[in-house]
Amino acid sequence: MAIENARLAEAQRRETFRRRLLDQVMAAQEEERKRIARELHDELAQSLTVLIRDLETLTGAAPAGPAGLQEQIRETRALALRILGQTRRLIFDLRPTALDDLGLLPAIRRYAQHRLEPAGIQLHMDVAGEVRRLPPQVETAVFRIAQEAITNVVRHANASQVHVRLCFAPDSVALTVADNGAGFDPDAVLAGPSSTRCMGLLGMRERAELLGGHLDIESQAGAGTTVHLCIPLTT
Template identity: 40%
Template structure:
């Protein structure tokens, strides 16, 4: 009897130790991802405040030089126009990098406008017919939830852009009183999710693994439905009551 009791106590201690280790690992992962987001914010602010402003100032200088250009000079107005267009292209690229690092629209306006921008930038502009749907009471959510949801949507639409060879896609956000549901589907070539689990080191596998890890931090789940030749459905579910007891103020009514 004493032996059985000792074994049971030992098992309980082991289970408690394993739970503690798992909680420590989850806390460490959460701190790492939070630090990553903060670093993204810092770099994005630096690009916006320094490089973007410098490019805009250079644009004004080009305008001034063009206006002072005399007929017959080695550089005519067409040359200045081409130079300014190259400058605008560089500025657009800086803005794209800033948005991918940490979109200001996510911080200022929330998940829905940021998700709409993702769909337009990565899908519609590249010829993928895209529909967007929002249901339930749209509102601002806790920052960790909005960040995780945005990164999940970002990975999903980038996968469509890079891998799916899709002609149409649909993105849906459902705001429930106690949960947020994200649905991203496409009519592309699809894939075998089991093969991704077997070979997680592939680019698509790493992206899906990152989505699962981020969702786990807010007690969310990820469901992937796909078959070769039959498109892909990605469903993320985030229970808001567990993720954060209260939403932030502001946002859409």
């Protein structure tokens, strides 16, 4: 009996250590995301903006230049605009400023619109409870789980509609992301060979469990997918 208790205590100690380490790793990742996003904005995005303005000025200043010059300038400007758009999307994916400045609801809404509308997927979003700011680690976890769920819809679901629901209760926050797409077998994905999708699902569950929450994924072929998250709030 004493040996068994010692084994259980050791297993619990190791699990506690693992969770603390994972929490530190995720926090470090978020800080690195912030740093990279800030540098991309301050350096690359700003430089591209200046380049685009200079090309616009050059177009107006040299209307009668050598043959083909105007076309080259226009093509270069179009390329710079595309790169600027890609850079802004990358910055948004790394760390949307709305999450830090405005909170969870605006950040999720903007990200959902940002990813779903270009894919032609209709977004339905509703909120329950009193919308308020939550502890930073909770907002980050809920946003990242929403981000992964929405990204999976775009990449895998072949859906035409997505319903996102955010519920603020006095002692918890809950998120539901449901689509009408192709569906899949979550257990088979998690048990199968390592893949981006598998790692994404595992990451979602780890984030939820680190904060004492739980994540449920309901899906079957032809019946869409529903991701439900609930995280308790300590007072």
